[in-house]
Amino acid sequence: MSAGTVAVAVLQDAGISPWEMYELSIALTVFGIPHRDLADPWYRLRLCTDEPGAPHGPDGPGAPHGQGFSLRTGHGLDALVGADTVIVPSVPEACVEEGREVPAALVEALREAAASGARMVSLCTGAFALAAAGLLDGRRATAHWQHTAELAARHPSVTVDDSVLYTDDGSVLTSAGATAALDLCLHLVRRDLGAHVANQLARRLVVHAHRAGGQAQFIEAPLPPPGDDGLxxxxxxxxxxxxxxxxxxxxxxxxxxxxxxxxxxxxxxxxxxxxxxxxxxxxxxxxxxxxxxxxxxxxxxxxxxxxxxxxxxxxxxxxxxxxxxxxxRSFPTATTATGPRPGASRRAGSPGSTAQAPVE
Structure with missing residues (x-):
């Protein structure tokens, strides 16, 4: 597969929480900033929403003001259809914390995009949207471990795995939250444009070149209980x-x-x-x-x-x-017991291009 159009779905809610904005920014950073010295053409980014033209972000309608930014786009959710890859970076917090249904408009748009042949991707709580659309039925999926129990309870036909960074079922991919979302986005670049391009992009972002999806989200290693003189x-x-x-x-x-x-x-x-x-x-x-x-x-x-x-x-x-x-391999700049590992003193990578993203 080559680079194509990536459509990112973001919903107008009472503002986007900082965590929701984090996963969204990962998708925009990886696919929206062109690196034509690595691959030409690069991806074309299409930001889609249920309310085109309305501000989205911490300064959006109903949100606390003064946090400094908002996003606007002219694309509606119908623009998800025709994209090569559709990414849902999150759903509103109420859809997870309060059990509110994922908006029907998004569910229907996701179904139509999948039917048109798009590769469907969720980051963190975006898995709730893919599951609501029936796109995870019979598949293995993940989300941030804090939300996987709710995802499994609400969608018993989905095999929820809370121990991995991301899952790749070919046409449907899901990731845990935070940095695992970046791991999945780089995995997509690796699939589309090859390992060299993905590794060079990771260097520019100063992150691990590649973390396997099967790697555990975390390892439980209980510490000695404080204040217990016996243990x-x-x-x-x-x-x-x-x-x-x-x-x-x-x-x-x-x-x-x-x-x-x-x-x-x-x-x-x-x-x-x-x-x-x-x-x-x-x-x-x-x-x-x-x-x-x-x-x-x-x-x-x-x-x-x-x-x-x-x-x-x-x-x-x-x-x-x-x-x-x-x-x-995920820690190329570690140090030895006696000094830096080879290459650790070198810069992790040159800054990426700051050119304007190609937006349809």
Missing amino acids: GPVLQWAVEHLAEPLTVNDLARRARMSPRTFHRRLLEATGTTPMRWLLQQRVARAQSLLESTDLPVERIGERSGLGTAANLRRHFTRAVGVSPTAYR
Whole structure:
């Protein structure tokens, strides 16, 4: 596929929240600023709304004033039809927080755009709009983990995965919120224009060149509960000694409890068992070492307490969703234990073009 027209749907609501504006700005930045030295032609951007000509943004009608900006466009939602890619960066907060229905005009426009052959994309809560249009039925989808339970409850025919950054089902793609939305947009550029163009664009945006969609949104690694004289000190000690072959009996003895009592107390305090807690802390330590050092995986396995490289790969991939090597590629400017990693002192990339976006 080559670069084509990208239509971004934004609804007139009582102002757009800062989070909604964040996902919208990601789509506008990636597809709306031309980089013809990387690919010519670049994408053509079409901003579409249910109320053409009305201001959209924190200074829009009904919104708190003084926040400094608003958007206007002459395209209605009917302009979604005919685009190569349609992106829904969000839905109004009330559609998520208060259970309000996604506006029927948007639902119908999305159905018509999909029927016309457009590639359908949602960023964060935009998944609620695609689901309302029936475009996620029988498909795997994601959104920000804070909203996935509501998405799954409201749309049981959708397989909601709250553990990934984004999903790609060919003609329908969804992402979690915040930086995961940027990951998906760069993934689209990679699909359309190739890895080199996507990597160069990522450099200009000073972000990771590529994060696999299957990578976990976050890793639960409960910290030692503060103010608990029985557990806090021993768990803090364990975090500082992860490289050692720790056992539940070791921790219980240090906490001056029986193994059974220690197990029960930790489960009550963190919601997880002692061995699972240790594993989570060790995976988190491995993540930190992969991000900040050039140590070989064998050494990282030793320092994190996960043992062999094979054991590290098995546990890390299961918890994070990608291999240690793939995870490390997301952090090209990390430093080694003795100094900067090769290339870390170089600038992450030259500024991108500030030319006016081609708008239809």
